[in-house]
Amino acid sequence: MSAIEYETVIGLEIHVQLQTKTKMFCGCPLSFGDPPNTHTCPVCLALPGSLPVTNAEAIHFGLMMGMALGSELAPRSIFHRKNYFYPDSPKAYQISQYDEPLCLGGRLGDVRIHRVHLEEDAAKLVHAGGSGRLHGSDASVVDFNRGGTPLAEIVTEPDLRDATAAAEWLRMLRSTLRVLGVSDVNMEEGSLRCDANISIRPVGTTELGTKTELKNMNSFRYIERGIRAEAARQEAIVRAGGRVEQETLHFDPRTEAITSLRSKEDAHDYRYFPEPDLTPVAISAEMLDRAKAALPELPLARAERFERDLGLHAESARLLAFRPELGDYFEAAIDGDGANAQPVANWLGNELLSRLEADADPAQSNVAPVALAKLVAMVSAKQVTQGGARQVLDKLIAEGGDPERIVEAEGLGAVGGSDELAPIVEAALAANPDVAEKLRGGDMKPIGVIVGHVMRETKGRADGGEITRLVRSQLGL
Amino acid sequence: MTDVTTLTAKQAADAVAAGDLDATELFEAYRAKAAADELNAFTWVADNAPESNGATQLPLAGVPLAVKDLFCTEGVPSQSGSRILEGYLPPYSASVVQRLTAAGAPLLAKTNQDEFAMGSSNENSGYGPVLNPWDRTRVPGGSSGGSAAAVASGAAPWALGTDTGGSIRQPAALTGIVGLKPTYGSVSRYGMIAFASSLDQAGPLTRDVTDAALLYGQMTGRDPMDSTSLQHPEAIVLPTAERLDGLRLGVPEAITGEGIEPGVFARFEETLKLAQELGATVQRVGLPHAEYGLSAYYVIAPAEASSNLARFDGVRYGLRAEASDLLSMYTKTRHDGFGDEVKRRIMLGTYALSSGYYDAYYGKAQRVRTKIAEDYRNAFETVDLIVTPTAPTVAFALGAKTADPLEMYLNDLFTVPISLAGIPAISIPAGLSDNLPVGFQMAGPAFSENRILGAAYALERAIGFDATAGRV
Amino acid sequence: MIDREQVLHVAKLARLELSDEEVGRMASELSSVLGHIETISKLALDDVAPTSHVVEVANALRADVETPCLPRDVALSQAPAVQDDGFLVPSPQA
């Protein structure tokens, strides 16, 4: 067995359902779980004689995405017909951009964008119930509500090197698109769909290996597991001296099995040609201005601002910026004052979040941003110990309120200067003569006993460092 | 009292507007004739006249309209001459049909046609061939053969047709009536069952030039439902000028008489002389790429058709052949539903678009198209209109050309390049050869319909064509 | 110039069943038409832009405004087979 190390090369193809009011090429309202075939018209049913007309808002969203990703915006782009027969494709062709897309190039984080183009979604094919048997064989039922929903397809360069990074990057893309407001980017509901092009190559080599396309993994977890499984499959093939076949694959998250979707026998020939029913899209200065004006601060920019202006660590900055609701809570808490920024970020990121449901918005909790900020300030001012503050936070979660009041009411205030603490320490030493003896002898190991004793006495409101200092001075060490 | 169906549409409209003629009586007269039609010109005829709700005040004053089968008409069979759409009832009407109904022209009938407008003889209809009223052993031309026969025979005052490579002009020529193929985009295609999207264009088939101007004027206009539709830059006026002083006519150098029936060429030359007598000048123009028009057309049109007709898959409407698996359902449905010519063009177009052939065929044909459009633009620097015979022959016998598709295609030699250029052209009757009508074609720059109609009107008066022999 | 093999491949792309006799006829008819079309292959037009729209219109865009949908019974009214308020088709997997 060779000792060659392999690296995984990953490129992503992401389909995003755009949040327009109506479909890509007709005026039917978008549909979410409505009764089947209630959102159709002659155009999206591909009735004879009907013609498509492009939704201007989809172009607008496309331009916003292009700007957010730093793409080159094509002054003129056109639509093609991608011809294939399938019941979810009523015209038997998908109107999609081909060699003249709306956005070319760009980058998000350290992944280059190859292109962003617009197209239309397919209809839904659902397996017919038992009675749906046609001549004894299975049958399906087509629901055209989803057919024609505007899609943006984002294609990256093969810049990702492992499954975790791919999932991480996809999260970054998702929050970027969410902040843009062009899509609700929900993987479970299919408004964000990801395919991965995967190949492996010996570490240190530059030429790309044969890639396979792993289709429609509908959660971040599946994407990670799917890519890992496929990379392993490829490596096994190569190590066994075999060759990876270029094919489209399906990953089954339950069994982790990877199966080939299409046999070569009906190799695809989409017969692309320019859609004669549509005219070119020419981008005017007005369209560009409108898209620019609509751009909010994007997660990456916000993270940079948090680091630069508030001195947050990179990890905190990204955590808060890539979850917009956390960023907003954080900014409300510090209220423009950078002094406590990092501690507030820590308390929000570690203590508060760990007390809420996963992905919950802290703004919806009982803990007001100002309350958290005040609590953090009291900790820094040693008015309350970390331990005390945690108890205050529990109380805030339970019934909200003002940390200062809670500290008073519950008597959780830190036991202040040595005068208050000294007698307690003295009592503790007296209560543990053997320990005191050891300490006097210079063996500091058992000091924990004394600290623990004092903490018990003060209900954890004393400062550990202060206790140690007092022990040493009282024993003349 | 006189037979109201002998009136032209304009005369009838004026009579109705003046209160001298009852719109319902007019409709009934035509309805009776259409119902008694023996030419197989119609695929559907209205049962009774619609309430003429103030139609008399409208521009078309209640003059009934025959409409080619491929225009979708709400609740009325719209089958595009194909068995795959047998009995299909659309839930909406084509934009142009809505416009004309709103302008006061009620739907009289749907007319027979070559299947999906693919043909030049109407022998490709899934509902049987249409006979030429001048000689029932001959074809009326196609693909708008039903509309042409209906108007020529007097069973309809006027009709809508569509022209992709000559499908209005050629049948108009072969039946002795007027047919106008407007500038591409000047009439909405919404609701027209597509053949070749970049070429299809609706237009009027009428008894005379005035009727053509009247009907076209109500058809044209930008339609938000058709991205490729355009607003005509000027209003369409009814022509009145009787002379052609200063009009420069161009005859393509390729028109030498060779490959044209002698009788047809004779009528063409006589018409040129008449034009000169009316003050026009005649000169030669070069259209260096026109000779490649037919080749480019028979790549582009089938390619677009192969995609446009892919939606006929037995799922949402039309015929379905029963089968237990999806692939056989598709292939059997399309085998049973499409006729030979349609299959031929689907195959040709699919081949031309298939991987490895696109550049050699579709890509190349689109470049030829660019050159042809250029040729016409250049020619119109030196002439106002380009004139040719509409078709190289008069109406031919049923079955005469069905054996050899290529020979059938050659019928469109003079009409196809104009379609590729997207420019308007008209065919008017220029006399008879062997007692069969001969068509004279005039083409102009984009949106020059007024100029074309004006010249056609003056020539029409000078020619004084007698259409009565074609009436039933 | 186009043989039975190619005819069958193209027919599959076009989802068109052809009888044996049709395959043969198609091969010869397409060949003769393609033979005529070949005339354009001689032309040197690489520097010429292809035309998809003779009359170029840009930006025929639609405002993002709802228009009424078809009632479902109307949408389904012309379908050869209907079930569960949808269009019934043989399963692609079958």
Ligand SMILES: [Mg+2]
């Ligand atoms: Mg796509």
Ligand SMILES: [Zn+2]
């Ligand atoms: Zn729709």
